[in-house]
Amino acid sequence: xxxxxxxxxxxxxxxxxxxxxxxxxxxxxxxxxxxxxxxxxxxxxxxxxxxxxxxxxxxxxxxxxxxxxxxxxxxxxxxxxxxxxxxxxxxxxxxxxxxxxxxxxxxxxxxxxxxxxxxxxxxxxxxxxxxxxxxxxxxxxxxxxxxxxxxxxxxxxxxxxxxxxxxxxxxxxxxxxxxxxxxxxxxxxxxxxxxxxxxxxxxxxxxxxxxxxxxxxxxxxxxxxxxxxxxxxxxxxxxxxxxxxxxxxxxxxxxxxxxxxxxxxxxxxxxxxxxxxxxxxxxxxxxxxxxxxxxxxxxxxxxxxxxxxxxxxxxxxxxxxxxxxxxxxxxxxxxxxxxxxxxxxxxxxxxxxxxxxxxxxxxxxxxxxxxxxxxxxxxxxxxxxxxxxxxxxxxxxxxxxxxxxxxxxxxxxxxxxxxxx
Numbered sequence: 324x325x326x327x328x329x330x331x332x333x334x335x336x337x338x339x340x341x342x343x344x345x346x347x348x349x350x351x352x353x354x355x356x357x358x359x360x361x362x363x364x365x366x367x368x369x370x371x372x373x374x375x376x377x378x379x380x381x382x383x384x385x386x387x388x389x390x391x392x393x394x395x396x397x398x399x400x401x402x403x404x405x406x407x408x409x410x411x412x413x414x415x416x417x418x419x420x421x422x423x424x425x426x427x428x429x430x431x432x433x434x435x436x437x438x439x440x441x442x443x444x445x446x447x448x449x450x451x452x453x454x455x456x457x458x459x460x461x462x463x464x465x466x467x468x469x470x471x472x473x474x475x476x477x478x479x480x481x482x483x484x485x486x487x488x489x490x491x492x493x494x495x496x497x498x499x500x501x502x503x504x505x506x507x508x509x510x511x512x513x514x515x516x517x518x519x520x521x522x523x524x525x526x527x528x529x530x531x532x533x534x535x536x537x538x539x540x541x542x543x544x545x546x547x548x549x550x551x552x553x554x555x556x557x558x559x560x561x562x563x564x565x566x567x568x569x570x571x572x573x574x575x576x577x578x579x580x581x582x583x584x585x586x587x588x589x590x591x592x593x594x595x596x597x598x599x600x601x602x603x604x605x606x607x608x609x610x611x612x613x614x615x616x617x618x619x620x621x622x623x624x625x626x627x628x629x630x631x632x633x634x635x636x637x638x639x640x641x642x643x644x645x646x647x648x649x650x651x652x653x654x655x656x657x658x659x660x661x662x663x664x665x666x667x668x669x670x671x672x673x674x675x676x677x678x679x680x681x682x683x684x685x686x687x688x689x690x691x692x693x694x695x696x697x698x699x700x701x702x703x704x705x706x707x708x709x710x711x712x713x714x715x716x717x718x719x720x721x722x723x724x725x726x727x728x729x730x731x732x733x734x735x736x737x738x739x740x741x742x743x744x
Contacts, residue, residue, distance in 0.1 A: 339435050340513040340534060342421040348382045384480055385425040387558060388457065388487050390580040394418055396533055398554070402582040405549070406627040409586065413538040413554045415441060420513045420532040428560050437511045439579070440559035441538045442500050444490065446551040450573060451491040458483035463575065470568045471575040472561040488578040490555055497562075497574040502539040504563055510537045542586050549587045556580040587628075631681060634667055641670075641679040 355375045360368055386394065397416040400408055417423070423437035455463065464471040469491070481487075492500075502510060517531040542552045555578040568574060631641035666688040671680040695701045720731075 334517040334531070335515045337513050337515060338508070339424050339437075339511070340420040340515070340532075341424050341435060342383075344383045345427040346383050346385045346387075346425050347427075348380065351379045351381070353377045383425075385422075386579065387426075387474070388460070388481060388577055388579065389485065390556060394422070395580060396529075398582055400584040403584065405585040405587050407587060408542045408552075408584065410541065412541060413441065413443060413584075415536050415554075415556060415580070416514075417534045417536075418529065420515065420534045423511045423534050423536055426560060434508065436504055436560075437507045437536065438558060438560040439536060440502050440507055440510065440557055441536045442502075442555050442557060442576075443538050443540055443542050444492065444496075444500065444553050444555060445543070446553075448492060448496050448500075449490055449553070450493060451489075452553075453489050454486040455489055456483060457481045457485040457487055460487060460577075463489070468572055469575055470572045472567075473577075474558075474561060488581060489575050490553075490578050490581075491573055491575045493573050494568065494571065497568075497576075498565070500540065501559065501562060506539060507559060510539055511535065542584075549585050551583055551585055553581055553583045626680065626682075629681070631679065639678070641681045642673060643680070643685065644682050 353376070357373055357375075359371045359373055361371055362368055394417060395415060396418045399414055400406070400411065423439055424435050426438035428436040428438050460473050463469075464473050471489075511534065513532070513534045515532045517533065519527050519529060519531050536556070538554060542550075555576065557576045557578060562568070562574075562576075626642040626644040628640050629643045631639050633639065666684045669684040669687040671683055672678075673680050694704070
């Protein structure tokens with residue numbers, strides 16, 4: 324592994340993680356010679372040479388047309404998620420740290436190149452998306468006006484009726500979204516020895532070794548409406564020689580794995596249809612501190628709408644923004660009778676939009692959980708709460724019997740000596 328760096332002793336990053344064997348057919352031969360001692364009838368020993376030979380053939384197969392869900396550890400953005408993703412590069416995490424390098428692809432410098440790539444397509448860039456049976460893949464390349472490169476793997480484990488996802492784009496879109504061979508090496512890496520001790524019971528059983536592929540472009544944001552984007556994991560090595568693609572033809576790609584998400588428009592105020600969320604526009608709004616509309620635009624546009632289930636059981640949607648984004652909202656008071664020291668008591672009410680903002684409440688709850696995860700600090704909190712409860716109890720006794728703690732101790736001492744006072 325190249326460039327092996329350890330970061331905060333939590334995990335290690337590497338440029339690649341090569342498999343013990345690449346995909347392909349292999350032939351293993353084993354020859355063994357040995358001398359065997361044999362005894363004759365007259366108890367004489369004779370040495371006899373014996374030779375043993377065995378030959379086995381096997382193949383290493385990979386999921387080169389369809390990737391099962393069980394091989395995928397995580398994707399981002401989450402499937403069907405909604406929000407502004409114009410500043411986020413989508414990515415996939417694989418359970419197998421060697422998956423991007425299972426095919427032997429190298430550059431002139433013998434540097435390993437991943438055979439896969441993650442591309443992002445909007446609903447307007449796709450001509451056609453369909454599922455076809457595995458047995459029909461070879462026929463797809465025979466259609467006129469379409470370039471479809473299919474590598475007929477003889478060691479494939481797929482059945483004829485298995486459905487393979489195909490996405491079709493025009494040549495201009497293909498040239499603009501496909502990463503170059505050299506770029507694919509920068510868009511993948513592996514993460515080893517990841518600390519999973521704080522994860523759930525299923526995840527903690529994994530070995531902590533993963534591989535990651537990152538998309539090569541940000542999902543552009545449409546200024547008119549919400550746009551559906553789909554991330555497709557494709558076998559990019561099939562299209563490395565673009566000179567083979569006839570001019571003016573559409574290109575069909577095998578999508579090994581895909582998921583969709585939605586980039587939402589961001590309304591600044593009821594009189595404006597849309598608020599431009601480009602970086603330049605965002606800075607301009609920050610400069611305009613005295614513009615109330617600009618403030619409202621920042622507060623709404625920089626938040627994401629998330630599903631929110633209240634403690635009373637109702638389902639709603641609330642705004643959420645990152646912890647480092649400054650916001651100025653009036654805190655909602657006494658929601659559902661909640662006190663300020665509870666998470667619901669820290670909810671913020673956005674009066675302009677009529678919905679809650681859960682950012683402060685989430686941070687408040689996270690802070691409590693982080694604090695309680697440290698045993699020493701948690702014990703201090705427990706001791707402090709015990710002390711407070713004791714004080715409350717003594718104050719209650721004092722109010723009920725009309726005598727303070729010091730006087731009560733004097734009375735008890737007197738009673739012990741047989742004195743009433």
